[in-house]
Amino acid sequence: MSEGMSAARRRIRWIGPAAVAVGLTLGWAAGLGQGRTSLIAVIFFLAVNWIPGEADSPGMLGLICLCLGGLMGCGLGAIAGDPRLPLFLISVTLFHLTEFTFCVLFHEKDIEFRAFLLTPVPAAGYSVAIVAAMAEFWVRCALGGFALPGLRTAEVVLGASLAFAGWALRTAALFTAQSNFTHLVASQKESGHRLVREGVYSLCRHPGYVGWFVWSVSTQILLGNILCFFAYAWVSWRFFAGRIPHEEEMLVRFFGDEYLEYAREVPAGIPNASQLA
Ligand code: SAH
Secondary structure, eight states: OOHHHHHHHHTHHHHHHHHHHHHHHHHHHHOOHHHHHHHHHHHHHHHGGGSOTTOOOHHHHHHHHHHHHHHHHHHHHTOSSOOHHHHHHHHHHHHHHHHHHHHHHHOGGGOSGGGGOSSOSSTTHHHHHHHHHHHHHHHHHHTTOSSOHHHHHHHHHHHHHHHHHHHHHHHHHHHHHGGGOOSSOOSSOOTTOOOOOSGGGGTOSOHHHHHHHHHHHHHHHHHTOHHHHHHHHHHHHHHHHHHHHHHHHHHHHHHTHHHHHHHHHSOOSSTTOOSOO
């Protein structure tokens, strides 16, 4: 990579936080309310599918930071009254901003649109999931809502705390594994790649995936969505059950007995997904 290119990429280190701060302020001050905020969120999550994964101009990346900060600000501004949808948007935008921040800090050559993980699967699958969650929520509200008031509070407290815990676990995994953690499963061992066994990696072998799983399913508890709760659980489990065997096969190839011993001592974390233990 040329000097100029890498300097341009590094500029995101200040453009990003500044854009998030401006977005937060504008979103919060706009006072759009939950209906219009949802509409903007739907447009954003659909529109991102047209952005190429390799887009890496600081302007484009800054714009995405601005939008995510803006949506988070809209959520914060609309949190009084019914906090469910605002907390959902805050938790989703926080998640994507964290993923991008991680790449900026530990994978400088991968600072591109893909790093936000806004389009992690083909065929706009992730956007469809986010839009479906908001649609189920709004349809239920239009039908008068099914939850009893007491149950709703329990859902909000349980859903929000578990979603936060899931995000925290994934974030801990990202910052523990650092450059060893990659959004794409490595099929060649990089020279600096070492086996991480400490911190959250001593609790389970896939804390990043467990964190994602808990986070995604808990956002549906928070919204009180029954259909999306089961759909998210099933789709997330399928995704990791497909990914973990391949990832572990590579890890055994990279680290041999060291990984097999680790697998004997520490559980995978995602049930029935590993072929090791
Ligand atoms: N499955 C892990 C990491 C996900 S990132 C988690 O859920 O936290 C995927 C990359 O992490 C893969 O390229 C794999 O080679 C690497 N990886 C997974 N576990 C690792 C470990 N314990 N130490 C080092 N690298 C690991």
